[in-house]
Amino acid sequence: MTKPVWIIDDDRSIRWVFEKALQREGIKFTSYATVAEAWAALERNMPQVVVSDIHMPGESGLELLQQLSARFPKLPVIIMTAYSDLESAVAAFQGGAFEYLPKPFDVDHAIELIRRAIDESMRVDDAAEAVPIDGVPEILGHAPAMQEVFRAIGRLSQSHTTVLITGESGTGKELVASALHRHSPRASKPFIALNTAAIPRDLLESELFGHERGAFTGAAVQRRGRFEQADGGTLFLDEIGDMPAELQTRLLRVLADGQFYRVGGHQPIKVNVRVIAATHQDLESCVKAGTFREDLYHRLNVIRLRLPALRERSEDIALLARHFLQKSSQEQGIEAKKLSEAALKYLSQFSWSGNVRQLQNVCHWLTVMAPGNNVDVSDLPPEILNANTPVSAQTNWLQALSNTADEALSRGETGIIEGLTQSFERTLINVALKHTGGRRIEAAHLLGLGRNTLTRKIQELGLEAE
Secondary structure, three states: OOEEEEEEEEOOOOOOOHHHHHHHHOOOEEEOOHHHHHHHHHHOOOOOEEEEOOOOOOOOOOHHHHHHHHHHOOOOOOEEOOOHHHHHHHHHHHHOOOEEEOOOOOOOHHHHHHHHHHHHOOOOOOOOOOOOOOOOOOOOOOOOOHHHHHHHHOOOOOOOOOEEEEEOOOOOOOHHHHHHHHHHOOOOEEEEEEEEOOOHHHHHHHHOOEEOOOOOOOOOOEOOOOHHHHOEEEEEEEEEHHOOOHHHHHHHHHHOEEEEEOOOOOEEEEEOOOOEEEEEEHHHHHHEEEEEEEEHHHHHHEEEOOOHHHHHHHHHHHHHHHHHHHHHHHHOOOOOOOOOOHHHHHHOOOOOOHHHHHHHHHHHHHHOOOOOOOOHHHOHHHHHHHOOOOOOOHHHHHHHHHHHHHHHHHOOOHHHHHHHHHHHHHHHHHHHHEEEOOOOHHHHHHHHOOHHHHHHHHOOOOOOOO
């Protein structure tokens, strides 16, 4: 490589970290504190890769990204930001960013991204035009699992692909579906949401496809169904796993050719609708049990997004709680309540079976019911205080590990770390493979491993037979 990597960030410490890491790797670099400095240097030479912060005094990283994408579409730009929200991720990817790097970041991971970007800069890659993003973030989260969701929404922002969203109830599946629509080319068209589990079976067909006048008792007028209402836009089908078998067949036909008949109708109706489906169920198990059509499953499962449970992203609980308390206070027209450190710790260790929705309800309860503006543990709702929680699975398994190590050392055993590490890895890999139905690439992604690394570990741990 003859051209340098450009680091653009007004934070001197961030520049220093990159400089030392790139120097160690033998990668040429140049650092700039502002976008203006970088533009001035561009008159003299070209970078191989640009790594830029979003929020800086003067011109922003996104403005830089937009102009670079227009002038130098082959130049990879890595956007980094301390504001780890959906809007930043989508704006970065829509602007043509090579990758989105939330702060704080792992230095080795950042260097790996830069090396990939260097390789990419040798290839022709058309960059997308930047699309301005307005409004406040509709989905919040700093946890790595949520950053993966943000990245996926960003990559899908210019796509019409069918998406299947999985996750427990209350994890925000409709929010993600709405975000996919809002950042898509269909954003100006309708977003129609339907919970298939909430509609009686005998009314669901009419709800989806509409009916003609006189089609059944009570059908006094013609009615357009949700597919017609969503024409040109997006139809979100929540709890798709509960859809009756006969309607699964009709849905499959619409997905295949975009045509359907109203109930009682004889003329085919053609629509252009992007379907986003969601479920808390394991659809693979439903297929095996014969309650969900396999061909429909494969039609829906083009791109899958898994939303993490709130207990899997406990580092986001404080952020979400403050956001919901602020939102509730604005709705009630009162001063926002503040959680004590003890209350935040308690909530962060709670199991949250209802996930983000349950946390939002608790924050609304606190806004209305907590006696003062400062909320302590004793002010939390009774169902939170009286539950058999706070349960910290992390504390439980760490204590069990501690006990196992203590017993082994008491017996005079040595070199115990190798055996315990193998048991730890074997357990995680088995659970991940079970979760993905044996799909190794997906399991490797969930574990944060490379595919080859996972295959090697499976062989080393003797998991092939299992």
